[in-house]
Amino acid sequence: MCMVIFAPLFAIFAFATCGGYSGQLRVSVDCMEKASSNLSIGIDFAYPFRLYQVSFEAPVCEGIRRERVFLIGDYSSSAEFFVTIAVFAFLYSLMATIVYIFFQNKYRENNRGPLIDFIVTVVFSFMWLVSSSAWAKALSDVKLATDPDEVQLLISACKTQTNKCGSLHGARWSGLNTSVAFGFLNFVLWAGNIWFVFKETGWHKGAARLAGGASEKQAGTFTQEPYNQGSFDQTGSYNTQGNLGQPSEYSQVGGPTSYSNQM
Numbered sequence: 001m002c003m004v005i006f007a008p009l010f011a012i013f014a015f016a017t018c019g020g021y022s023g024q025l026r027v028s029v030d031c032m033e034k035a036s037s038n039l040s041i042g043i044d045f046a047y048p049f050r051l052y053q054v055s056f057e058a059p060v061c062e063g064i065r066r067e068r069v070f071l072i073g074d075y076s077s078s079a080e081f082f083v084t085i086a087v088f089a090f091l092y093s094l095m096a097t098i099v100y101i102f103f104q105n106k107y108r109e110n111n112r113g114p115l116i117d118f119i120v121t122v123v124f125s126f127m128w129l130v131s132s133s134a135w136a137k138a139l140s141d142v143k144l145a146t147d148p149d150e151v152q153l154l155i156s157a158c159k160t161q162t163n164k165c166g167s168l169h170g171a172r173w174s175g176l177n178t179s180v181a182f183g184f185l186n187f188v189l190w191a192g193n194i195w196f197v198f199k200e201t202g203w204h205k206g207a208a209r210l211a212g213g214a215s216e217k218q219a220g221t222f223t224q225e226p227y228n229q230g231s232f233d234q235t236g237s238y239n240t241q242g243n244l245g246q247p248s249e250y251s252q253v254g255g256p257t258s259y260s261n262q263m
């Protein structure tokens with residue numbers, strides 16, 4: 001039930017923080033010829049992190065000439081995979097919530113609902129783990145590729161000793177760090193829910209039924225024992241002559257019928 005409330009919410013946090021991200025870093029190029037310097041070059045990038053498409057203009061430090069510089073790398077596959085899984089997990093968990101609350105009896109009909117729910121939950125748990133891991137790796141690469149100190153190395157003017165390049169600020173990462181955290185949190189949530197969905201399938205009831213049958217047999221043999229145990233009757237007032245017949249009768253009639261009722 002706790003899954004029902006949190007799963008759609010946590011999925012939203014995961015894809016909103018990742019898919020809605022945009023960041024900016026800022027570098028400065030201080031040329032020996034002060035007139036050609038640009039002391040504040042802003043570089044914007046956003047989801048889905050196709051960094052090779054992100055470009056900015058930097059002075060070449062020769063008159064007013066400028067060059068267009070591109071960042072390096074493409075992390076869109078991991079980012080889009082993560083967001084896609086999060087969106088589908090959101091849609092599924094929302095649908096499951098509605099079915100669970102409003103169509104409870106339909107859900108249990110034929111046992112097909114719990115069975116599908118179980119398989120889908122296992123698949124989504126696995127997908128959360130894979131996509132969160134891939135996205136965590138991609139994010140660490142994105143952080144490196146957009147590090148202002150690394151970006152300076154791409155600017156040709158910065159390769160000349162006489163020009164001074166500096167980093168004013170890097171991008172904010174708190175949003176993307178949150179998305180990774182929510183990715184793994186979702187994995188834990190879905191993986192933990194496997195057990196609860198598994199209980200709904202009734203497979204564990206089959207196992208419990210077998211265990212229950214075994215314990216009933218044990219109870220049957222136990223009730224027969226007082227016939228042979230004379231010492232037990234002397235000490236305890238529990239087994240009087242009248243009660244002796246009842247347990248065996250109960251075990252013969254009550255046991256098998258309650259067993260077949262459960263079938």
Ligand SMILES: *[C@@H]1O[C@H](CO)[C@@H](O)[C@H](O)[C@H]1NC(C)=O
Pocket residue numbers: 037038039040041042043056057
């Ligand atoms: C410096 O670069 C920015 C782009 O980040 C541009 O908007 C601005 O006009 C440039 N300044 C000069 C002095 O060239």
